[in-house]
Amino acid sequence: MSGDVVNLRQARKQKLRRAKEEAADQNRISFGRTKAEKTLTRSLNDMASKKLDQGRREPAPDRTEDE
Structure with missing residues (x-):
């Protein structure tokens, strides 16, 4: 019953x-377009x-005026 010792502070960081890197990847996809690509879209x-x-x-x- 010997498991690996985990430093919780380092794991949390x-x-x-x-999570920050995943958000940055999404932003690169969403906002990282050239001016030509934006103009084309x-x-x-x-x-x-x-x-x-x-x-x-x-x-x-409407035909209310003629009637």
């Missing part, structure tokens, strides 16, 4: 470092929005 989103709006039908006019 190591766990905190791993923005232009593609604008084009998709315009295409969606082009297919939209206008609402029918």
Whole structure:
């Protein structure tokens, strides 16, 4: 029944470092894009929005004035 001795202070610090590194990796993925990539994404989103709006039908006019 001899287990490894673990220093809890060091284990806690190591766990905190791993969590910070994982958060940093996520931020690199999310925010680490070049200006060209951001511009391309923005232009593609604008084009998709315009295409969606082009297919939209206008609402029918009310006929309460003619009747």
